[in-house]
Amino acid sequence: MHTAAGVEACLPIRSDMDLVWVRQHVRQAAARLGFGLVEQTKLVTAASELARNTLVHGGGGQMEATHLSSGGAQGLRLAFTDEGPGIADLDQALSDGYTSGDGLGMGLSGARRLVHDFDIESTPGDGTTVRVTCWVAQPPRPREEA
Amino acid sequence: MSDAYSRPVPGHVPVLRLGDVLLVTLQGDLHDSTAQQLQQDLAETISRTGVHGVLIDISGVEIVDSFLGRVLAEIAAQAKLLAARTVVAGMRPAVAITLAELGLTLPGLTTALSTEAGMELLSQQTPAYRPRGPRQESP
Numbered sequence: 001m002h003t004a005a006g007v008e009a010c011l012p013i014r015s016d017m018d019l020v021w022v023r024q025h026v027r028q029a030a031a032r033l034g035f036g037l038v039e040q041t042k043l044v045t046a047a048s049e050l051a052r053n054t055l056v057h058g059g060g061g062q063m064e065a066t067h068l069s070s071g072g073a074q075g076l077r078l079a080f081t082d083e084g085p086g087i088a089d090l091d092q093a094l095s096d097g098y099t100s101g102d103g104l105g106m107g108l109s110g111a112r113r114l115v116h117d118f119d120i121e122s123t124p125g126d127g128t129t130v131r132v133t134c135w136v137a138q139p140p141r142p143r144e145e146a
Numbered sequence: 147m148s149d150a151y152s153r154p155v156p157g158h159v160p161v162l163r164l165g166d167v168l169l170v171t172l173q174g175d176l177h178d179s180t181a182q183q184l185q186q187d188l189a190e191t192i193s194r195t196g197v198h199g200v201l202i203d204i205s206g207v208e209i210v211d212s213f214l215g216r217v218l219a220e221i222a223a224q225a226k227l228l229a230a231r232t233v234v235a236g237m238r239p240a241v242a243i244t245l246a247e248l249g250l251t252l253p254g255l256t257t258a259l260s261t262e263a264g265m266e267l268l269s270q271q272t273p274a275y276r277p278r279g280p281r282q283e284s285p
Contacts, residue, residue, distance in 0.1 A: 016178040041240035048211040107212055110248035
C-alpha cells in the first residue's frame with residue numbers, strides 16, 4: 001500500500017494555454033521528485049495527451065497531481081477529470097489508431113504506454129476520469145493485494 | 147483559478163529565409179494555436195517565395211506530443227504538395243524515445259541530427275530518398 005503524501009496541485013483545463021500550464025507543472029513536479037530526463041519527458045507527454053483529451057473530448061475539466069510514497073519510492077499520480085459526454089466503448093477508445101477527433105488516434109493508447117499505472121473510469125453522460133502513476137526509477141515493488 | 151495568473155500570450159514563430167530554404171526554430175513549450183499558425187504561415191511563405199526546402203529546428207523543444215507530431219507531419223506533407231522538402235532537425239533523444247513508445251514514428255518526416263546536417267540534406271540536388279530510376283545492375 002502506498003500513501004498519498006498530499007495533493008500537490010489542482011489545475012484547471014479550459015484552454016490550450018492551460019495545457020501549457022499542465023505540462024510545466026508536471027515537469028517541475030517530476031523534476032522535484034527526482035525523475036530522470038527520459039521519465040520526465042514521457043510523463044509530461046502523457047499528461048499533455050490526457051489534458052488535451054479532457055479539453056477536446058470532455059469539454060474541459062481539471063488535473064489533480066498527487067505525490068505518492070511507497071516504501072521509499074517516490075511517485076507522481078495525475079488524475080484528469082471531466083464532466084463531458086463520457087466514453088461509451090472504452091476498449092475501442094484505448095485501441096491504437098482509434099480517433100474520434102482530428103488527432104492521430106494515439107492519445108489514450110499512447111499515454112497508457114508512457115506510464116506505469118493507468119486507470120480509466122467513464123460513465124456515458126457523466127464524464128471521465130483518467131488516473132496515471134509514474135514511479136521514480138521503477139524500483140521493484142510487490143504487487144498490491146487486491 | 148487560472149485567471150489569477152497572467153496568461154502567457156500565444157507566440158508567433160518567426161520564419162527566416164536563408165537562400166532556398168525557410169528556417170524555423172521552435173523553442174520551449176508551444177501553444178496549440180501557435181503551432182497551427184506556423185503551419186499556415188509556412189504554406190503561405192513557401193507558395194509566395196518558391197523555396198525548395200523547409201528546415202525545422204526542434205532542438206529546443208522538450209516534448210512532442212501527438213498534436214505537435216501531427217502538425218510537423220502535416221507541415222511536411224503540405225510542403226511536399228508545394229514542391230518543397232522538409233527536414234526536422236535536432237530532436238532530443240528523450241523526445242525520440244517518447245515518440246517511439248507513444249507509437250508515433252512519423253514515417254513521412256525526414257530528420258537530421260543538427261541544423262547543419264539538415265541544411266546539407268536540403269542543399270543536395272538529388273532527393274534525399276534514392277530515386278526509383280532505371281533498374282541498376284547488381285554488383
